[in-house]
Amino acid sequence: MTAPIVSLRHLELARAASDPVVAAEVRALVRRGAVPDPKVREGTRAILAAVKAGGDVAVREANGRYGGGRADGSLLVTKAEMEAARDALPPRIRAGLEQMIENIRRFAETELPRTKATTIVPGVVIERRWVPLARVGVYAPGGSAAYPSSLLMGVVPAKVARVGTVVVASPADAEGRLNQTLLGAAGLVGVDQFIVAGGAQAVGALAYGLPEAGIDPVDRIVGPGNAWVTAAKLEVFGECGIDLPAGPSEVMVIADGTADPAHVASDLLSQAEHGPDSPALLVTWDAAFAAAVEVELGRQLETAARRAILERSLAAGALVVLSADRSAALDFVNAYAPEHLSVVVADVEEAVARLVNAGSMFVGPYAPESAGDYASGANHVLPTGGLARSSGALSTESYGKFIQVQRITRDGLATIRDAVEAISEAEGLIAHKRAVELRFEGEP
Numbered sequence: 001m002t003a004p005i006v007s008l009r010h011l012e013l014a015r016a017a018s019d020p021v022v023a024a025e026v027r028a029l030v031r032r033g034a035v036p037d038p039k040v041r042e043g044t045r046a047i048l049a050a051v052k053a054g055g056d057v058a059v060r061e062a063n064g065r066y067g068g069g070r071a072d073g074s075l076l077v078t079k080a081e082m083e084a085a086r087d088a089l090p091p092r093i094r095a096g097l098e099q100m101i102e103n104i105r106r107f108a109e110t111e112l113p114r115t116k117a118t119t120i121v122p123g124v125v126i127e128r129r130w131v132p133l134a135r136v137g138v139y140a141p142g143g144s145a146a147y148p149s150s151l152l153m154g155v156v157p158a159k160v161a162r163v164g165t166v167v168v169a170s171p172a173d174a175e176g177r178l179n180q181t182l183l184g185a186a187g188l189v190g191v192d193q194f195i196v197a198g199g200a201q202a203v204g205a206l207a208y209g210l211p212e213a214g215i216d217p218v219d220r221i222v223g224p225g226n227a228w229v230t231a232a233k234l235e236v237f238g239e240c241g242i243d244l245p246a247g248p249s250e251v252m253v254i255a256d257g258t259a260d261p262a263h264v265a266s267d268l269l270s271q272a273e274h275g276p277d278s279p280a281l282l283v284t285w286d287a288a289f290a291a292a293v294e295v296e297l298g299r300q301l302e303t304a305a306r307r308a309i310l311e312r313s314l315a316a317g318a319l320v321v322l323s324a325d326r327s328a329a330l331d332f333v334n335a336y337a338p339e340h341l342s343v344v345v346a347d348v349e350e351a352v353a354r355l356v357n358a359g360s361m362f363v364g365p366y367a368p369e370s371a372g373d374y375a376s377g378a379n380h381v382l383p384t385g386g387l388a389r390s391s392g393a394l395s396t397e398s399y400g401k402f403i404q405v406q407r408i409t410r411d412g413l414a415t416i417r418d419a420v421e422a423i424s425e426a427e428g429l430i431a432h433k434r435a436v437e438l439r440f441e442g443e444p
Contacts, residue, residue: 006297006314008282010290013332014324030335034247034385035234036227044200044231051204056212059201063171068143068198071176075205076213077183077194085180086187096375097148097185101156103377108160111396123412127405134164135216136399137206137240139223142170143198146179149374153381153394154223155189161399166191167218169206171198199225203232207240222394224249224381243398244391247384248277251369252338252358254329254351255282257289259344263365265296267342270370272313273306279317281338283329290320330354337388340369359388413439 016023035041047066050058056075063069089097113130120126138154141147151168158166168191172178178196186194193215195205203225209217220241221233233242251271255264264282271280284290297314304310323329330351333341337357344365345351352363359382362369373380381394417436424432 006294006301008294008314008318008320010320010322012322013328030386032385034230034245034387036231040227041231041235044228045235047200048204048232048235051201052208056210059197059205059210062201063197066199066201067174068171068202069176070172070178070196075196075210077178077196082183082187082191082194085183088180089184093181094184097152097188100149100152100375101189103375104152104156104379105160107377108157108396112160113397113400113402121412121415123409123415125407127407129403129405130400131403132162132164132400133219135167135218136163137167137169137218137221139202139221139225139229140168140170140182141225142179142182143173146182148182148185149380150224151182151185152189153379155191157379157394157396158399159189161396163399165193167193167195167206167215169195169197169202171202172196199228200232203229203236207236222381222398243381243394244383244387246381249274250279250338250384251340251342252281252283252333252336253342253344254333255284255289255344256346257286258346259289260365261289261292261296264293264344265300267368268297268318269300269304269310270368272310272318275309276313276316278313279319280314281319281321283321283323283333285323285325285329287322290322337386339382339384339388342367342369357389359383359393
């Protein structure tokens with residue numbers, strides 16, 4: 001019996017020049033944004049205000065109302081619990097987590113910034129000093145869909161950066177239980193403090209602290225999450241730092257007839273597994289190849305373990321973008337700026353050189369996006385919603401800051417004196433000018 005062909009929605013880029021409807025759809029795709037619905041932001045604001053005012057009690061109440069709390073209402077996981085979960089990990093899972101930790105660490109170490117000093121003119125030396133943050137909060141999705149991999153992606157670079165204290169926040173499931181693999185991963189990497197909460201209240205606990213539990217506010221919050229987590233990170237930004245607002249996961253595959261339709265179909269399905277709000281796009285200029293991928297999708301769905309979820313996701317978020325040629329396809333990819341981008345085309349390195357907007361690229365037929373999710377060593381916390389036009393992956397740099405240290409001697413100040421005095425006077429800031437003049441008064 002032949003498997004049914006999956007018919008994905010198609011968008012022909014060439015029609016955008018003459019069809020306003022198509023042009024509007026293209027604009028909506030490339031300017032989709034990662035910021036949640038205004039109603040979510042309003043609801044988030046109310047939760048955060050309650051947490052800021054009520055601390056531990058408010059977080060427990062929010063956990064009870066929205067989910068994510070432990071059955072006994074406790075907000076913290078002890079180090080003993082994390083270590084016990086670590087020691088109880090099945091050998092194969094522990095080995096996989098340990099390989100993942102090592103690979104993430106190896107790449108994160110290459111990103112570690114260095115302090116540098118530059119002599120601008122004799123007597124004026126500026127040092128750009130790298131300083132790790134004192135406290136960082138890592139949000140790790142949990143509950144019914146726990147991701148130990150996201151916990152490791154957030155914690156390992158923090159350890160490489162030598163952050164003083166790493167605080168994880170992650171929710172329990174509907175029965176109030178914590179995922180033991182996620183807890184074991186926390187034990188493997190030495191998480192310092194672990195808050196059991198989800199959504200906006202978890203972000204609030206990280207940003208404002210838990211006074212009763214002895215948890216101080218963090219300096220920056222990193223990690224992916226749902227719309228409520230994203231909205232909450234945006235709301236607390238200013239009181240603490242954040243990495244970036246990461247919306248629903250998304251994948252784009254740019255491929256031509258040299259690619260294997262089975263590989264491309266499997267990459268689209270692996271993305272569809274995240275849910276209906278996770279876009280999965282195939283960009284190609286080969287209509288016959290797109291048709292072959294649709295045939296392969298039908299064949300693979302026949303035996304897929306989570307077929308119902310995959311079919312709903314493909315119907316809601318999958319799209320074939322047909323371009324007139326290779327160049328137009330590459331231009332569209334740059335305009336869309338996907339979170340994950342698989343590149344499986346002829347002359348692949350020429351294409352990669354032209355592609356400048358993507359959170360993480362996967363090059364060639366043996367680089368599935370799922371490899372980067374778990375074990376390649378690259379970070380999988382990435383910009384979504386088009387933010388890859390201006391932002392990159394979570395990295396070691398995200399866990400520290402640079403301080404400018406300016407060392408200026410008398411001779412150095414004399415060298416730049418005229419410029420400071422002239423420009424400060426032009427701006428009407430005479431006290432600025434006097435601060436320099438006074439240092440030379442009484443001198444010949």
